[in-house]
Amino acid sequence: MAARAAAQADTTLLQVEAIGKNFGGVAAVSGLSMTVRSGSVAGVMGPNGAGKTTLVNLISGLLPSDSGTIRFGGTEIQRLAAHDIAALGIARTYQNVRLFSGMTVLEQVMAGCFLRRGTSLWASFLGLPKAVAARKAVEAHAMELLERVQLVRQAQLLAETLSYGEQRRVEIARALGTGPRLLLLDEPTAGMNVQESNEIGSLVHSLRDGGLTVLMVEHNVRLVKEFCDHVTVMNFGRLLADGTPAECIAHPDVQAAYFGNTADADRIRALR
Amino acid sequence: MQPLVEFWRAYQSTVAFAIVNAFFALSTYSVLSAGILSFATVTYAAMGGFVGARLVLLTGLDPVFLLPAAMLAGAALAYLVALIFLRLDSHWMALASLALILITRVVVINVPSVTGGVNGLSLPVSIPLGVLVLLLLVAIVVYHRLSVSWYGIATRAVREDPAVASSLGIAPRRIQTIAFAISGAIGGIGGMLLALALQFLSPDTYFVNIAFTMIAGVVLGGSYHWVGAIIGAAVFTALPVLAQAVIPDFQEVANGVALLLIMIFLPRGLVDPRAIRLRRAAREGQGEALAAAVPAVAAARRAGGDAP
Numbered sequence A: 001m002a003a004r005a006a007a008q009a010d011t012t013l014l015q016v017e018a019i020g021k022n023f024g025g026v027a028a029v030s031g032l033s034m035t036v037r038s039g040s041v042a043g044v045m046g047p048n049g050a051g052k053t054t055l056v057n058l059i060s061g062l063l064p065s066d067s068g069t070i071r072f073g074g075t076e077i078q079r080l081a082a083h084d085i086a087a088l089g090i091a092r093t094y095q096n097v098r099l100f101s102g103m104t105v106l107e108q109v110m111a112g113c114f115l116r117r118g119t120s121l122w123a124s125f126l127g128l129p130k131a132v133a134a135r136k137a138v139e140a141h142a143m144e145l146l147e148r149v150q151l152v153r154q155a156q157l158l159a160e161t162l163s164y165g166e167q168r169r170v171e172i173a174r175a176l177g178t179g180p181r182l183l184l185l186d187e188p189t190a191g192m193n194v195q196e197s198n199e200i201g202s203l204v205h206s207l208r209d210g211g212l213t214v215l216m217v218e219h220n221v222r223l224v225k226e227f228c229d230h231v232t233v234m235n236f237g238r239l240l241a242d243g244t245p246a247e248c249i250a251h252p253d254v255q256a257a258y259f260g261n262t263a264d265a266d267r268i269r270a271l272r
Numbered sequence B: 001m002q003p004l005v006e007f008w009r010a011y012q013s014t015v016a017f018a019i020v021n022a023f024f025a026l027s028t029y030s031v032l033s034a035g036i037l038s039f040a041t042v043t044y045a046a047m048g049g050f051v052g053a054r055l056v057l058l059t060g061l062d063p064v065f066l067l068p069a070a071m072l073a074g075a076a077l078a079y080l081v082a083l084i085f086l087r088l089d090s091h092w093m094a095l096a097s098l099a100l101i102l103i104t105r106v107v108v109i110n111v112p113s114v115t116g117g118v119n120g121l122s123l124p125v126s127i128p129l130g131v132l133v134l135l136l137l138v139a140i141v142v143y144h145r146l147s148v149s150w151y152g153i154a155t156r157a158v159r160e161d162p163a164v165a166s167s168l169g170i171a172p173r174r175i176q177t178i179a180f181a182i183s184g185a186i187g188g189i190g191g192m193l194l195a196l197a198l199q200f201l202s203p204d205t206y207f208v209n210i211a212f213t214m215i216a217g218v219v220l221g222g223s224y225h226w227v228g229a230i231i232g233a234a235v236f237t238a239l240p241v242l243a244q245a246v247i248p249d250f251q252e253v254a255n256g257v258a259l260l261l262i263m264i265f266l267p268r269g270l271v272d273p274r275a276i277r278l279r280r281a282a283r284e285g286q287g288e289a290l291a292a293a294v295p296a297v298a299a300a301r302r303a304g305g306d307a308p
Helices: A002-009 A052-060 A082-088 A105-117 A121-126 A129-148 A164-177 A194-209 A221-227 A245-250 A252-259 A262-271 B002-032 B041-059 B063-085 B090-110 B129-148 B150-160 B162-167 B172-198 B208-221 B226-246 B248-265 B273-293 B295-302
Strands: A012-023 A026-037 A041-045 A067-072 A090-092 A182-186 A213-217 A230-235 A238-243
Touching: A012 A052, A012 A213, A026 A041, A026 A052, A026 A067, A026 A213, A026 A230, A026 A238, A041 A052, A041 A194, A041 A221, A052 A082, A052 A090, A052 A182, A052 A213, A082 A090, A082 B162, A090 A164, A105 A129, A105 A164, A105 B150, A121 A129, A121 B129, A121 B150, A129 A164, A164 A182, A164 A194, A194 A213, A194 A221, A221 A245, A230 A245, A230 A252, A238 A245, A238 A252, A245 A252, B002 B041, B002 B129, B002 B172, B002 B208, B002 B226, B041 B063, B041 B090, B041 B172, B041 B208, B063 B090, B063 B172, B090 B208, B129 B150, B129 B172, B129 B226, B150 B162, B150 B172, B162 B172, B208 B226, B208 B248, B226 B248
Parallel strands: A041 A213, A041 A230, A090 A182, A182 A213
Antiparallel strands: A012 A026, A012 A067, A230 A238
């Protein structure tokens, strides 16, 4: 198991090359390149408006890119539709939780599970035994995933009645339902307290130990330091720094982007 | 006993039309449940109605055996419509489907070899009410199965958020194309049933009046569950008949007022699974809180008594 994990860590799962996206005249992402190694937890940091969410949208196929390539396990995916990318094994959550209104927690997660465990429409239509069995399997798998995110007790509740932190965990379970190889988490701990954030962190670690690769957008420097193996820092849609969390946080450009540069600091001191 | 029999005689045809309208409402519900507002059911109904009626006249077979032909004709037409319509944004799609109704009437007038043109078609056979009821039961079983299968969850996902559904591997276009085909199949059957109930078809049989009944039925019944379509269709078939009996002068006004009242006070319709779930959750929440606060109640509950 450990040997396999070590072998996996050497291979590149996701390779983004010179990807670009413009909204009107604004370059949300421009010429960005990065790689995510298989079996790692990769972090994406950057100030507000740096283009982090746009990057996640480009990788998951929610937005079409203007230029560049994205390779996932050797397949070029930048021209594929979102559902084809999901079928290849990329799942995601959203910065502003996007659960389906009117569905129970269990149904939300089941919606993700049908990708790998569905049956043909005719089979369900005719009520064939295999369709019934498949549906039971989907439900059982969804319950397993809910257990993983500690939401079994809430399974039959409408998702919109849950707390914010719980809704975020429903989203993670729903994404896991698609049986991904790469999980994209867009600010999974936004609006959470310290304890909830730590729980998400340990969930991410246990997922990685189970063989999943995770790419997470995260603001919280402490969490990035604690949970990510590798960090990419973005600013104004471009790559600012790339490396281990410690390297990135110590990087002068990153310091400047987050806390202002030393010249600014001197000027502020002079004003006092 | 006698008044009951008379009542039944008088309103038997209303029940038959309520069932036919239920098919139209289910057809509209099929696409609405996948997030598409389309009036094209009228066109599928015309297809199924004229194809079915013409086949009855040509073959002389029992119409029940020809229903599959009407169903397939409707589904095939709906598939073609889906190929074109799914390129449009939602509000344009609704408008385009209205245009389709107008085109349908022109086409019906201009292919007299099938439709009888302006003179219409007379059908020598009818369909017993029992068979209509049976067909509705079959439709109910099918819709129930679909709604609890992956397709039911997938359509709701596509309706609520197509982008998120797509990122879960659910292809919105594919789901919506299936929804169109189902809508066409059930609309085609409804069209043929209408032909058999009326025993006469003219270019005006399948026109905007059907569109009104079906959309009103779905809005009233609730567009979030298939039961709503059936209930809504029944109400909107019975309403004009009742209004005719009670306030004959205001029959048409009553229709419109009823629809307005529903939209204002019950925007999600009579049958709303979300509200039912919320109420149930609230009740259970209350029950739990009460049980926690008063041990005696909890004990009574455990004992199986229905303590208040």
